[in-house]
Amino acid sequence: MATQLYYEDVEAGMDMPPLVKHPTTKQLVQWAGASGDYYELHYDKDFARAQGFPDVLVHGKLKFGLLGQLITDWIGEEGFLKKLGCSYRGTDHPGEDLVCKGKVTNKYVEDDQHLVECEIWVENGKGEKTTPGKATVILPSRG
């Protein structure tokens, strides 16, 4: 695992290391099985086309999961994810690169907790933010 991140290490405006993913149809099927979401839109191309989409869609909640990994990779095992949210604004398809990115927007201490707020998002190959969101994490302090 990477070195532990501390509250003192982060400042507003700082970028998180991006997480690059390349979802395949196989991964969507894995997610369907793991999550129990068997909606055909995510694995049946004919079904997706009949709905007006060029291909099957990456599940929104799978993208939530990718953003979750972005955060837990960044905060390390001593950090705690307090809140994670995202909007499924744009559709994504398998075979495209998805890049999860994040930026620190604020840091403060409240009730002895060292809190960091971040803007996070999933970006497609065209640089469009298909899944914007926010996260709040608690980081350890060097005190």
Next chain:
Amino acid sequence: MTQEGSIITDEMKALIGVEGTPTVLEVEKGAIRMMAEAIGDPNPLWQDEDYAKKTKYGGIIAPPVFLCSPRAGIARGVQRKSPFLRALAGGDELEYLKPVKLGDTITAVSRVTEYSEREGKRGKMLFTIIETTFKNQRDEVIVIGRSTYISY
């Protein structure tokens, strides 16, 4: 009274706050592994018992997305109504109060908390917010989820 031209009916409003059927999920190692593999997340905290034992959690925990799934009961078992047939997931927000640990038994209960309507490109759209409370076997609230569904 239903507002003039509103798609949010009194019948829909009557469902606000009504708790749905609970979903009970046992947090098993295989289920966590399948989830981590589906995300492509190799973090040993989700899979390696020896590693996880040495952390502050004292054992394997589930990744953040674990409860954000139909299997875990997010936005499930709840009665909701919409005048439209087409539906999309609009977003999810999870607030984590305690970690989800291997061996926990989680009970999820959902309720509609809010409706709103907006004029979209293809006409009116209904936004429904469903809140899900996840409790562990000690009746502690560990996660609160807020999911938005769009129908049009």
